Amino acid sequence: MSKSILACLMTCLLLCAVVFSGLANTQLVMAKSEEANSLPLIPPWQASPSEEEIQFNCKYPIQSGTADSSFSFDVDLKYVGGEELQLFDLSAEGPSGWLVRVQQTVAGTKELPAVVLDPTQTYGGEKVVVIAIPPYWVITEPGDYNIRLQAASGNLEGSIDLTVRVTARYEFEFETETGLLNTKATAGKESHLTIVVSNTGTASLDKVMFSSSKPSGIGDERWSITFKPDELEGLKPMEEQEVDVTIKPPAKTITGDYMITLRTNSDPLTSRSPELKIRVTVGTSTKWGWIGAGIIVAVIAGLVVGFRKLGRK
Amino acid sequence: MGQVVIETKDLSKTYDGFTAVDKLNLHIEEGEIFGFLGPNGAGKTTTILMLLGLTEPSSGTIQVCGYNPDREPLEVKRIVGYLPEKVGFYEDLTARQNLEYTAELNNLPRGEAQERISNLLSTVGLSQVSDQEVRKLSRGMKQRLGIADIWVKDPKLVFLDEPTSGIDPEGIEDILNLTANMAKRGMTVVFCSHQLHQVQRICTRVGILAKGHLVAEGQIDGLGRQAIAGGRYRIEAQVGQVHQELIDAIKRMGGVTEVQDSGDSLLISCNKDLRKQISKLIVESDNSLLGMRIEEYSLEAIYKKVLS
Amino acid sequence: MYAIFRKELADHLESKRFAILFILATLAAVFAVLLAVQNIRGAVTSSSEFVFLKIFTISSEPLPFFLFFISIFIPIIGIALGFDAVNSERTSGNLSRLLSQPIYRDSIINGKFLASLAVLSFMVVSVIAIVGGLGLRIIGVPPNSEEVLRLVAFALTSIIYGGFWVALAILFSVSFDRAATSMLVSLALWIFFFLFASMIAEAIANARVPLDQNSSLEMFARNIEIQRMVSRISPCNLYGEAIVALLTPEIASLNPALMMISVTVAGKMLTPLNFGQSLLLIWPQVVSIVALAAICFAISYIRFIKQEIRAI
Numbered sequence: 047m048s049k050s051i052l053a054c055l056m057t058c059l060l061l062c063a064v065v066f067s068g069l070a071n072t073q074l075v076m077a078k079s080e081e082a083n084s085l086p087l088i089p090p091w092q093a094s095p096s097e098e099e100i101q102f103n104c105k106y107p108i109q110s111g112t113a114d115s116s117f118s119f120d121v122d123l124k125y126v127g128g129e130e131l132q133l134f135d136l137s138a139e140g141p142s143g144w145l146v147r148v149q150q151t152v153a154g155t156k157e158l159p160a161v162v163l164d165p166t167q168t169y170g171g172e173k174v175v176v177i178a179i180p181p182y183w184v185i186t187e188p189g190d191y192n193i194r195l196q197a198a199s200g201n202l203e204g205s206i207d208l209t210v211r212v213t214a215r216y217e218f219e220f221e222t223e224t225g226l227l228n229t230k231a232t233a234g235k236e237s238h239l240t241i242v243v244s245n246t247g248t249a250s251l252d253k254v255m256f257s258s259s260k261p262s263g264i265g266d267e268r269w270s271i272t273f274k275p276d277e278l279e280g281l282k283p284m285e286e287q288e289v290d291v292t293i294k295p296p297a298k299t300i301t302g303d304y305m306i307t308l309r310t311n312s313d314p315l316t317s318r319s320p321e322l323k324i325r326v327t328v329g330t331s332t333k334w335g336w337i338g339a340g341i342i343v344a345v346i347a348g349l350v351v352g353f354r355k356l357g358r359k
Numbered sequence: 360m361g362q363v364v365i366e367t368k369d370l371s372k373t374y375d376g377f378t379a380v381d382k383l384n385l386h387i388e389e390g391e392i393f394g395f396l397g398p399n400g401a402g403k404t405t406t407i408l409m410l411l412g413l414t415e416p417s418s419g420t421i422q423v424c425g426y427n428p429d430r431e432p433l434e435v436k437r438i439v440g441y442l443p444e445k446v447g448f449y450e451d452l453t454a455r456q457n458l459e460y461t462a463e464l465n466n467l468p469r470g471e472a473q474e475r476i477s478n479l480l481s482t483v484g485l486s487q488v489s490d491q492e493v494r495k496l497s498r499g500m501k502q503r504l505g506i507a508d509i510w511v512k513d514p515k516l517v518f519l520d521e522p523t524s525g526i527d528p529e530g531i532e533d534i535l536n537l538t539a540n541m542a543k544r545g546m547t548v549v550f551c552s553h554q555l556h557q558v559q560r561i562c563t564r565v566g567i568l569a570k571g572h573l574v575a576e577g578q579i580d581g582l583g584r585q586a587i588a589g590g591r592y593r594i595e596a597q598v599g600q601v602h603q604e605l606i607d608a609i610k611r612m613g614g615v616t617e618v619q620d621s622g623d624s625l626l627i628s629c630n631k632d633l634r635k636q637i638s639k640l641i642v643e644s645d646n647s648l649l650g651m652r653i654e655e656y657s658l659e660a661i662y663k664k665v666l667s
Numbered sequence: 668m669y670a671i672f673r674k675e676l677a678d679h680l681e682s683k684r685f686a687i688l689f690i691l692a693t694l695a696a697v698f699a700v701l702l703a704v705q706n707i708r709g710a711v712t713s714s715s716e717f718v719f720l721k722i723f724t725i726s727s728e729p730l731p732f733f734l735f736f737i738s739i740f741i742p743i744i745g746i747a748l749g750f751d752a753v754n755s756e757r758t759s760g761n762l763s764r765l766l767s768q769p770i771y772r773d774s775i776i777n778g779k780f781l782a783s784l785a786v787l788s789f790m791v792v793s794v795i796a797i798v799g800g801l802g803l804r805i806i807g808v809p810p811n812s813e814e815v816l817r818l819v820a821f822a823l824t825s826i827i828y829g830g831f832w833v834a835l836a837i838l839f840s841v842s843f844d845r846a847a848t849s850m851l852v853s854l855a856l857w858i859f860f861f862l863f864a865s866m867i868a869e870a871i872a873n874a875r876v877p878l879d880q881n882s883s884l885e886m887f888a889r890n891i892e893i894q895r896m897v898s899r900i901s902p903c904n905l906y907g908e909a910i911v912a913l914l915t916p917e918i919a920s921l922n923p924a925l926m927m928i929s930v931t932v933a934g935k936m937l938t939p940l941n942f943g944q945s946l947l948l949i950w951p952q953v954v955s956i957v958a959l960a961a962i963c964f965a966i967s968y969i970r971f972i973k974q975e976i977r978a979i
Binding site for chain 1: 673676677680681707718789793796797799800801802803804805806807808809
């Protein structure tokens with residue numbers, strides 16, 4: 047009962063505050079100070095307005111992302127306790143190699159080396175954006191990285207620590223050495239295909255495993271597709287490794303095109319396991335091709351000889 | 360004379376109740392050219408077929424060069440050549456190939472056959488066309504090729520069935536010469552024909568067949584006298600004036616059996632050649648003798664007479 | 668006889684008839700196979716061991732398959748090789764000349780029959796070999812020994828079947844004086860056997876065992892059984908059954924009704940028969956064809972020997 051009455055009262059007061067905020071600064075400060083005492087919703091910098099200080103407020107001070115993403119923190123700056131406009135120098139620094147900038151907006155290109163803060167401004171703060179980009183020439187190890195934004199004017203200075211939590215991105219690519227998605231094979235014979243697995247993620251992969259789907263064979267004989275090595279271990283980011291794929295169609299494979307699919311799996315799992323669909327053109331084994339041609343030639347020769355011997359002319 | 364080549368005794372052949380050959384007795388000796396005459400359907404070809412062993416006789420016996428064609432057809436065929444009336448060749452083959460086939464069928468060794476064929480082709484005058492397909496040859500050429508064909512096996516006895524039918528006079532001449540040529544080389548020839556004057560020219564002996572019977576047989580002049588004039592000589596005398604006295608005078612001559620008056624000439628039958636005596640008589644009786652001739656027995660006349 | 672055989676053989680080999688038929692048959696066969704090979708992948712199931720034979724048995728719509736072509740061409744070739752064997756000799760005037768040579772009379776007809784059979788075998792074997800070679804070249808799967816055996820048996824059966832048509836055509840060539848007549852009669856008989864025998868069989872079967880929607884499976888089976896039995900009067904059907912069974916090892920019974928029942932009712936799997944069993948299956952058919960050929964040949968032989976050579 048008493049709780050709902052309290053909520054009702056609070057709503058009324060908040061409404062009153064909104065209405066009054068349009069009238070006059072002093073009145074508003076008054077009203078605010080009254081509110082600060084009674085309500086916990088008041089921003090922190092109004093907790094002790096008497097002292098001159100710079101206050102930082104960041105709603106999301108910890109951001110997480112993969113090493114190749116850029117991070118931006120919206121930070122509100124508030125100068126309290128002073129009486130006049132004051133110019134503050136802004137500086138942001140991160141771990142070495144990181145690009146850290148202070149900008150007005152995320153999309154903006156201008157860096158903000160300084161900002162003017164108005165102590166009389168009672169509502170909100172001045173918003174700046176801190177951009178932090180991990181180095182692109184080296185994969186940043188996963189972990190927490192500290193970015194510090196500092197504002198200073200004379201003796202007055204303040205800072206806020208922002209945390210970039212770099213998480214690992216597990217990703218790899220997988221393609222044939224030549225980039226072509228077709229290969230040739232001969233029935234009953236092994237043919238080789240080299241595929242290249244490259245870690246395009248931001249963390250090493252413990253294991254990459256391979257599997258394949260085969261066209262249906264004839265009789266008990268099946269297509270055989272083997273990988274050598276049959277799994278990769280500890281593939282570091284940016285590293286690539288070759289895998290030799292041995293494809294052996296059954297001896298009684300009818301010539302033509304067959305689709306095989308080479309699949310991968312990894313540990314840790316990635317969002318997408320790349321796979322390759324490869325068209326295998328099975329040609330006649332040269333032996334049987336020649337024998338076939340030989341039979342035709344033999345028949346024709348037999349016909350000619352037959353005509354010569356048995357005919358009259 | 361020579362050896363007996365063909366000897367038949369009461370040879371008969373009946374086809375479905377129709378008697379084609381009826382009790383035929385033939386006797387042909389080596390070296391003869393025997394003219395075998397008779398109208399169509401008289402049974403000439405049937406007789407030949409029986410002699411060759413191609414058709415079985417209904418009754419009677421046959422001996423060809425000492426073989427029985429019915430029992431030993433192969434022996435007979437080995438030594439007998441037969442040129443059928445409508446002889447045919449393989450039109451797609453050349454003249455030479457046709458003869459080679461015949462030679463092969465007769466088991467002649469290849470080399471010998473080649474030589475013989477070349478000789479024969481030149482004998483029959485076909486060397487020029489020996490490598491042409493038979494379809495391009497004329498009827499006369501085919502007939503000559505037929506002669507060469509039976510000659511390939513070097514037969515002892517040859518049957519020529521109407522070899523001169525349907526070819527031009529020159530061709531006929533060639534065939535007749537070739538036939539005579541064959542006889543000269545010791546082959547016995549049986550020559551079937553309607554062309555009586557041809558038969559008369561080359562045949563030494565003839566036999567006339569009618570309705571399966573041999574109605575006449577022998578050498579032509581003897582046959583003629585026998586058949587037409589009952590064995591008499593017939594003399595035709597043309598005189599200036601025919602009168603009864605003369606006829607009576609001739610009739611009174613010895614040997615004259617009959618005198619006929621045919622207006623301006625007299626037909627005298629007699630049993631010997633009385634031309635001298637008759638001409639003398641005519642002249643002596645103050646008549647004028649305008650012409651005189653003794654009748655020759657043309658085969659045609661004999662043939663007509665025999666068949667009538 | 669050898670001389671006649673040789674001569675007839677040479678005649679056939681040099682004839683336009685032979686050249687045209689041979690080229691046509693080869694083209695048809697090659698065409699059928701080239702088209703069939705395109706479908707071969709779909710037809711080869713994983714349980715099939717006889718890939719090579721598939722070249723000969725697969726059809727590719729709308730063209731019929733190789734077996735169909737060959738079963739049409741063999742009678743035509745057989746008839747073409749025999750219909751004028753004797754009567755052309757007679758009309759051309761060669762027969763009496765030939766008969767006056769020192770050869771046995773039967774050797775003429777024997778030589779001619781054997782020469783025709785030799786030419787036919789030559790064609791059949793060539794066509795099968797060309798098709799086989801082509802198939803081997805295209806699909807690259809060699810035949811196993813059983814497949815080779817089956818193909819040899821197939822060729823032999825085809826030659827025997829062709830021999831029947833040759834014998835029949837020779838019979839007509841002995842019986843009819845005009846080549847055109849004997850050809851037409853032979854062809855008419857072929858068309859009768861080829862087309863109408865099956866229709867008649869169907870009509871008889873439907874008369875004996877009428878079928879409707881309520882008919883039981885047994886009724887269907889009986890109907891088909893009667894159809895089969897009646898249609899076996901046609902050598903075309905005998906040959907068809909024989910070669911299909913030879914080249915399709917999966918066929919365990921020549922009776923489609925039995926096959927149907929065994930598959931649907933008994934759930935029997937279609938396992939391929941081995942060669943000996945297939946041979947056993949088609950043995951009656953082959954023997955029947957041989958017997959028919961022998962009868963035709965014997966009749967023509969006797970007629971020819973007894974035939975009088977008449978004066979004109």
